[in-house]
Amino acid sequence: MMNIRKLLNYNDGYYMINREERNLAAIFYHILLTGNNLTQFINTIGSDFLITDNELGIYLEYAYIRDLWNNIKQGNDFKRKLILDLLQPSNRQELENLTIFDFNDYFGAKRALSSKNIVSPSNWSIANYDKNIPDNDDFLKVCKFKWCFNAKPDIVIHTSHNTAICIEAKFESIEGIYPSKSIEKTIFNRRKISNIGQLSIQKHLMEEILGVKTEYIFLIQKKSSSHIYNGKHKIVLWKEAFANLEISDCPNFIKECIKRLDNAD
């Protein structure tokens, strides 16, 4: 019986051609947690943050805000106040007096339209609340807030409770932009509002919403003009990130995987 590897006469390990960004991020995560590598990496990127051992945490697919929301024990009044305190909409008083159903509906949370619960802003829908929020400043504020509830930076190193290094890693793709859906792009064009970069949403999330003093790293394979750098992110190449780390105890496939990065640019 033939199979694709026989047909292609491919006899190397998968690690020789793997291009999966999450896999590389997982390997990086592993290496950061061995030996003195975390400190070494922090030195390499020139971070000022000191590691506080009992507060240190390193996270893949950092969804802190989603899980904070999920962990709320208080009821709907608390959730509504939390949203309004963070969002600070100009029509706050109006929103305070809506029923739960109407509050959800105002933000277009049609996929989770509930009369029982104030639903997470991750469920709000731009296309649905567009008609409810004519003012562009308020509209954009709501968009950025909603996006933050779904954003997940690739790797976040909490060097302490209040400081972190936020890493957005790319293998071949470029920085994402908001809005993403075509109907939303149409709305932004009509309102003459510019697109927002993925990195600037992450900055808003870390500093404004979570209140964490953050340094930003954009971890990529090669420098390209296609990236919309926002200046706040320090660009680090994958091979630079691995360069000073100790990998002699790693299995061969990891060494080979890292070796491949040298030829990337």
Place this chain on the structure above:
DNA sequence: CCGGTTGTATGCAATAGAGT
């Protein structure tokens, strides 16, 4: 009533194809 399943909706990585 509980718990699993289904349907809908969202984000993100990545690709292909069309346009500039």
Place this chain on the structure above:
DNA sequence: ACTCTATTGCATACAACCGG
């Protein structure tokens, strides 16, 4: 060569539904 859009695949969230 770069940019933009549409699409696919995976992961997740939540309401509604359904069977025991």
